[in-house]
Amino acid sequence: MKKIKRNKDWVQDYFFLIVPRPLKDELLSSWLMRMSIEYKRNLSEFISLFIWHEGNAISRTDIDFLYNEKLFNHLTQKSHLLKKEIFSLSLHSEEGHLFLCDENSLYPPLQIRKLKDKRTHNGLMYCPKCLAEDKISYFRKKWRYNFYNACPKHKVFLTDKCWGCYNKISLSKIKHEKELCFCYNCERDLRETVSLPIESNYEYGLKAIEWFERGLTRGYFVINKKKVKSVFVFESITYLRFLLDRKEKLNFKKFPLIEEYKNICKKLDRYNSKKTLFIKKEFILTSMVYYIFQNYPKILVDFSKDNHLTHRDFIHGFKDISFWYKSMIDELIPMKNKIGREISESEVLGATKYLKNQGKVVNQISVAEIVGCPFSIHKGFVKIYKKLHNK
Ligand SMILES: [Zn+2]
Numbered sequence: 001m002k003k004i005k006r007n008k009d010w011v012q013d014y015f016f017l018i019v020p021r022p023l024k025d026e027l028l029s030s031w032l033m034r035m036s037i038e039y040k041r042n043l044s045e046f047i048s049l050f051i052w053h054e055g056n057a058i059s060r061t062d063i064d065f066l067y068n069e070k071l072f073n074h075l076t077q078k079s080h081l082l083k084k085e086i087f088s089l090s091l092h093s094e095e096g097h098l099f100l101c102d103e104n105s106l107y108p109p110l111q112i113r114k115l116k117d118k119r120t121h122n123g124l125m126y127c128p129k130c131l132a133e134d135k136i137s138y139f140r141k142k143w144r145y146n147f148y149n150a151c152p153k154h155k156v157f158l159t160d161k162c163w164g165c166y167n168k169i170s171l172s173k174i175k176h177e178k179e180l181c182f183c184y185n186c187e188r189d190l191r192e193t194v195s196l197p198i199e200s201n202y203e204y205g206l207k208a209i210e211w212f213e214r215g216l217t218r219g220y221f222v223i224n225k226k227k228v229k230s231v232f233v234f235e236s237i238t239y240l241r242f243l244l245d246r247k248e249k250l251n252f253k254k255f256p257l258i259e260e261y262k263n264i265c266k267k268l269d270r271y272n273s274k275k276t277l278f279i280k281k282e283f284i285l286t287s288m289v290y291y292i293f294q295n296y297p298k299i300l301v302d303f304s305k306d307n308h309l310t311h312r313d314f315i316h317g318f319k320d321i322s323f324w325y326k327s328m329i330d331e332l333i334p335m336k337n338k339i340g341r342e343i344s345e346s347e348v349l350g351a352t353k354y355l356k357n358q359g360k361v362v363n364q365i366s367v368a369e370i371v372g373c374p375f376s377i378h379k380g381f382v383k384i385y386k387k388l389h390n391k
Pocket residue numbers: 127128129130131151153154
């Protein structure tokens with residue numbers, strides 16, 4: 001008789017008897033949770049029974065971002081679905097289109113919202129109206145994309161909590177045997193959540209979301225009549241949003257939502273716990289990037305000029321810049337700003353400190369290099385440097 005090799009971690013013997021059909025754009029956690037409910041188990045028990053002895057450990061991770069080939073194989077084998085179908089439920093299926101990362105990375109890249117974020121608290125978000133229209137309620141992958149802050153179909157902002165008990169949405173905590181649209185804690189029907197409508201002046205931002213969504217689906221964007229791989233554009237959103245978020249100082253005159261943006265920044269300064277404002281702000285920042293690419297290259301060039309941003313500002317400090325982004329900046333933004341922007345004392349001090357900490361030579365040339373201006377002809381810089389160094 002053949003000896004059966006047993007793997008002590010993986011439960012190998014049973015196939016799933018009830019397999020819900022994965023729905024369009026469904027998240028792995030949503031599909032697994034629906035299956036667990038069919039079995040009248042919570043997620044942790046279900047995983048322990050059928051997939052992995054330590055179900056509790058897996059159910060506490062961000063299972064939608066977990067990259068585990070064995071897990072995918074197991075689910076394929078036990079569900080009799082195609083591996084392709086199982087893999088498409090994982091956020092990793094967007095790799096190469098939405099983001100790039102190495103396979104062992106535990107945390108999602110910036111293009112995907114973390115499930116726990118102390119600053120914004122928006123983990124798993126949802127559109128109550130989409131849930132209400134579902135024949136079978138389920139959670140979508142796109143609700144975790146950073147650019148997807150609102151639902152273009154229903155013209156509402158997404159929300160991240162149950163408005164009955166104010167708990168954040170967490171599928172893996174569900175213990176009831178109802179559908180996914182009921183809060184795990186108080187069992188309130190999430191479909192009845194009153195959503196924050198998008199006023200007509202905000203509709204520009206919805207166009208942005210639709211444009212990004214279309215680009216992701218096709219795998220490319222068309223910018224200035226040229227095809228650009230979608231992942232390059234999604235990576236550049238991160239850098240550009242960082243540069244654009246200049247609050248009251250932002251000079252971006254013709255952008256349709258500029259007043260709304262400045263008002264939100266002011267309000268956030270005063271009461272920084274208003275989470276719905278964060279969502280609105282992210283929504284506007286995303287549409288700013290859209291605005292740049294719709295009117296390319298003029299808006300980008302104007303933005304850099306009007307805000308005195310140098311080539312260095314666009315490049316420095318950002319990790320893993322794509323060749324496409326770098327070439328765009330090289331082409332549009334001059335390397336050195338000889339006319340000279342305003343340079344402050346604190347910038348020169350900061351650069352000096354930085355060089356000292358790095359154990360590098362501190363002189364007029366090296367400090368100017370860090371500040372990003374010519375060392376001898378920028379009058380403001382020369383004056384400040386002399387004042388600080390020739391006491
Ligand atoms: Zn919706």
